[in-house]
Amino acid sequence: MSTSIDVSTVTSEGHDGARQLAAARTHRAVKVYGSAETAVRALDGIDVVFDRAMFTAIMGPSGSGKSTLMHCLAGLDDLTSGEVWLGETQLGRLSEKQLTRTRREKLGFVFQAFNLVPSLTALENITLPLDLASRRPDKTWLDHVIETVGLGQRLAHRPCELSGGQQQRVAVARALASRPEVIFADEPTGNLDTSSGAEVLDLLRLAVREYGRTVVMVTHDPVAASYSERVVFLADGKIVDDMAGPTPERVIDRMKSVGEV
Amino acid sequence: MLRIALKSALAHKRRLITTGIAIVIGVTFMTGTLILSDTLGTAIDSLVSDAYDEYDAVIRSKEVQTLPFGGEIRATVPAEIEAAVSAVPEVKAAAGNVEGFAFVIGKDGEVLGSTGLGPPSLAFNWIDVPELQVGTLSEGRPPENDDEVVLDFRTAEKGGFRIGDTVTIESPNTGTYEFELVGLTGLGEAGDETTGSTISVYTLPTVWRVVGQPNKFQYISAVGTGGASQEEVVEAITPVLPPDLEAITGAAYVKEQQELFGQFVGLITTFILVFGIIAVFVGAFIIYNSFSIIIAQRTREMGLLRAVGAGRGQILGSVVIEAVLVGLAAGIVGLVSGIGIAFALKSLMGSFFTLPPGPPTITPDSVLVAILVGLLVTVVSALIPARRAAKITPIAAITEVEVDSSSLSRGRKVFGTALVVTGGLSLYLGLSDTLGNPLTAVGIGAACFFIAFAVLGPVIAAPMSRVLGKPLPALAGVSGRLARENAARNPKRTAATAAALTIGVALISVIAVMAASFKADIVDSTTNQMTADYVVSSGGSFFGFNPAISEEIAGLDSVGIASPLRYTGAQITTGIGMEVPEGDTDQPLSEQSGEPTAVDAPLEFLQGIDPETYFEVVDAGELVGDPGSLTDGKFALAEARAEEEGLEIGDKVEFYFVEGGRVELELALTYSEPLDPTTVYYLPLSSFEKYASPQFRNDFALLVTSAGGSTRAETKADVEEVVAVSPMAEVKDPADWGEEQAAMLNGLLGVIYLLLLLAVGVALIGIVNTLTLSIFERTRELGLLRAVGMSRAQLRTAVRWESVIMAVIGTLIGLVIGIGLALAITTALSLQDFLSGPSLPVVQLVVVSILAGLAGVAASIWPAGRAARLNVLDAIAME
Amino acid sequence: MTAATTAPTSIAAQAVHATKVYGSGDTAVRALDDLSAEFGTGQYSAIMGPSGSGKSTLMHCMAGLDTLTDGQVFIGGTDLSELSEKELTQLRREKVGFVFQAFNLVPTLDAQENITLPMDLGGSAYDDGWVDTVIDTVGLRDRLEHRPAELSGGQQQRVAVARAMASRPEIIFADEPTGNLDSKTGHEILDFMRSAVDDFGQTIVMVTHDPMAASYSDRVVFLADGRIVDEMLEPTAERVLDKMKQLGE
Structure with missing residues (x-):
């Protein structure tokens, strides 16, 4: 069953019903790669709003544009046309320097792979955004984060000495340490086994529930999606569904029908 | 960010090491050279000052010409002046110094020491005045008779000569002699130091005879009485001197000599330094390349850093830091190995001339240069790749971005083509001889092409x-x-x-x-040009042989023509004013007083020929004028040059000979094919007696043809018999002689x-x-x-x-x-x-x-x- | 769990008690845990499982790209552990075809050259007729002179499939071949692979996490934690999804 939703409003109803500024949103976002024969319309006019302090998942089959959407939301890539807003800031209007500052201070990233700088230790990777900004980390907060992700014993290790799951946890710790407004996660459990994956997802959910962060996660895994509070479904560069309170079964069912488009 | 760069660099140690090797090699050369030249310079300076430190004044001619590779020729001083100088009250003693050329022949008949590039073989007179002695006798006694000689200890050692042995000496000007070795000399207090030159010392009459400049000195040295300062001594001496002579303080003389020696050392070190620079230049390319690749490889990592919030400047900075590390390391390693090389070279050179013991002189300058060069070159070369790194976008962390931007901009092609055109024009202008100095135009053209190549x-x-x-x-x-x-x-x-x-x-x-x-x-x-059957020469030496040999050969029956060749230098001064010291008018130079003269005209080489025989054995092309008219007071010139200078038969040109002064000569003959394109002025041999400095009064070569009735073999045998008296002279075919040259x-x-x-x-x-x-x-x-x-x-x-x-x-x-x-x-x-x-x-x-x-x-x-x-x-x- | 019930005429590839352990001590991972499986000739098989289930490892080991810690792997009847480096290379050239998820082609060669690459490497003459058939099957006749950079993702994958088929290998291994493609193009590729099996008797083993892709196969083997946990014949996308749901818990 697909439902069409009007998502062109600037604000949205949060948990408690109060109107609040969206953490991130797009307006008529279009992204085209390549040119002429090899042109690919990755985003085909997307309007979507992501609420604050919510854990939202973006799903869709391969080639649906979900990763592209996230990249543009996070300012990693520019739109061909349309707008992207992070809070009250329109990303397209920022200078390179401002964009860099935004990344340092307001955003956190967890990628599917290659999250860490190979020559730095786990601890140095965690404090990386802060070091780049020449900000001193809040020791209490940092210790808390490290304890939460359970990496106390591994701080001096380099990425090559950590398992995949541990590396992802370091990445999450990094994303938490600088206390950003929005954390973008791109298939964070894609390379992990079930139990490590569950750990990472727990952490992300914790970030939302206990620390009030906003998490936007791209995934193709129904189980991972079930950790979120809302799933936005994409196919061929357009939004085709928006589900609140997802469970693995509901997601799978929905995916079945989306896959047949 | 600093930490990231450091850790990154450490993680890729091996890669960075090979990258830096080229710079290390270049810096090694540069440092080694600098250290060496410092060391040599210090050593030579002290040797020189030791030698002359007791001179209070030096009297010499003001007439001087500088030779192309450093060194100078000065006019000689008449012997009578010595007495006049000694008579000056402030002068305690004065002595005339002869410095000519004479070769020491080893027991095997070969010359000891260098006959060309290298420390010279010099002949001196023995000076009785202790303060004015340049060397110290280390063994034996000074020469007292006509048949005695003192040698420097190194040469004696090399030749295996001991006191009492007979030594054969060959003078280019006057022939071969045999002397008894009575003493050994050297520089320094104990007479055991040397500059590598071959030294032979004789009594004054003997050396005049050997060197062929009777009654002339190269300079007169004087020592003052107790209380007088050097300036005072010079002031006292100057009035008694004729206007063409001058007196300078001992200190000034020492400095001059040190500079002259230094020039020679400088030549060698500059030579090696150039190659160090080339190596460093090549190293720059390698650094640029290596960093480009390293950055391309780390695209993902840098994308990640950007995604996590690193600014472009920070990325640029981190690459620069890595470059600094490499450059610094390369500089230091280069410095250390440069010092090592300097040590090695020092002991190598020590076998040629005396160097002070101990380590080479390492000045703060050399250290600084080494490290700075290593650093600067590396960082500058890494800048373009660093900028490229800064342009990496965060998305590179996620996707495989092809950083391979092989698009070549139009700008590049346009600029490169423009350079080629400019270079071509410049070369054309230079080569078509429309400019005064073609070499500059050619140089610019070359530079344009080099850069064009780099761009294109x-x-x-x-x-x-x-x-x-x-x-x-x-x-x-x-x-x-x-x-x-x-x-x-x-x-x-x-x-x-x-x-x-x-x-x-x-x-x-x-x-x-x-x-x-x-x-x-x-x-x-x-x-092609020589039609002579044989050439007699001094076997590859820069000097010639005794003209008496040529005369004797000319007298042989089996010899048809014997035509000697000589060389000297002179400056063309037609219409050129001399540096006239203030107060003086346009008087001839030799009558002026004050500063030494300097003529701003290039030194020309003149070939001395026998006009009656030369053109029979050398095909000089088309002759305009009569060879027979080429007598003293006349000269011949290559047609092409005559045209350039706008000269015709009968025109007069003023030449400036150091020894002979300014002379006006008349153009009597032009010819179209010079034997040596760099020597186009020909002078009759008779003029040599009048104008040439002593070291040019020998025959550089003798062109010999067989007489009508004799076979070539016969002629050769006869000539060889005559030549045998000289250990250095030899007989060759013209072709072989050409090869030897x-x-x-x-x-x-x-x-x-x-x-x-x-x-x-x-x-x-x-x-x-x-x-x-x-x-x-x-x-x-x-x-x-x-x-x-x-x-x-x-x-x-x-x-x-x-x-x-x-x-x-x-x-x-x-x-x-x-x-x-x-x-x-x-x-x-x-x-x-x-x-x-x-x-x-x-x-x-x-x-x-x-x-x-x-x-x-x-x-x-x-x-x-x-x-x-x-x-x-x-x-x-x-x- | 082992053998399929639909009897293939022979076994194209086989793993017998395959075990693969990475690392040691703390970070030791048991990627394959005493796994035995058979893949029949002329069959299109899919291997599925969550990340970390060992599906990629199984494929790498069966293809001779990696070695087992214990157990054996056979291609045709050849035990891979007995082959020298040279022989393994030859095996990869002649008996095994590959289609990867991405980066399948050599960037400096054009499509034609990429297709005939394994045979050119072997210096062997090839059957022009067959190569033409393959090219036409994947529909690349007008793109032969283009380099990968000038081809779309789907076209690149088609070239890769053509290459895998051109040398007529005993078995083709495909690792998430449609992972980077949009749905339409993905279907095209899967169609080609299906027809390779149906029309030309090719054997294909495909690793995937996509139920839609799995539905093209004749048989799906489900892995978890280095072991086979289930198997399905005549899969459909729904049944596969359901099974995944089931296994996920």
């Missing part, structure tokens, strides 16, 4: 790779095709790698062509080639480095090929051919630039009559090309091995 290199690299690689698919199948495409796919990188090699090859080509041209000239003139260049060439090969070696290191790094970069692709079934051997083959293509490109371009440049320079020189034209040493150039190809193969061995050893799974699993 990438543009031609791709097509060149394809063309050169055409036979590869047939030769090596898929491996061959891959090699060709890989060289072509990143033209900037291929060009940068090849560039390093190009520089070395271009330089070698230039030197080879120029040397061949000079040699060809010599050989050509001796084989040409061969004098070989020693110099050998050293140049050696040093250039070093530059080429450095370039090859660059190729190895580039290839290795690019293999890392292409790991995934290589993994794919292995997965799909490429064998290790096939992979190695592909890498090998890629290396060969790059090496060949570098060599070909180097050859084109080098040969082109050399052709331009030789043509420019020929316009200035230094050379008759270019000559291509084809064999040598072909050898260079082949070696380059082989070098390409050699450079690929290590990288190919690396490629083959890649673990297939790791490679394709690389995300």
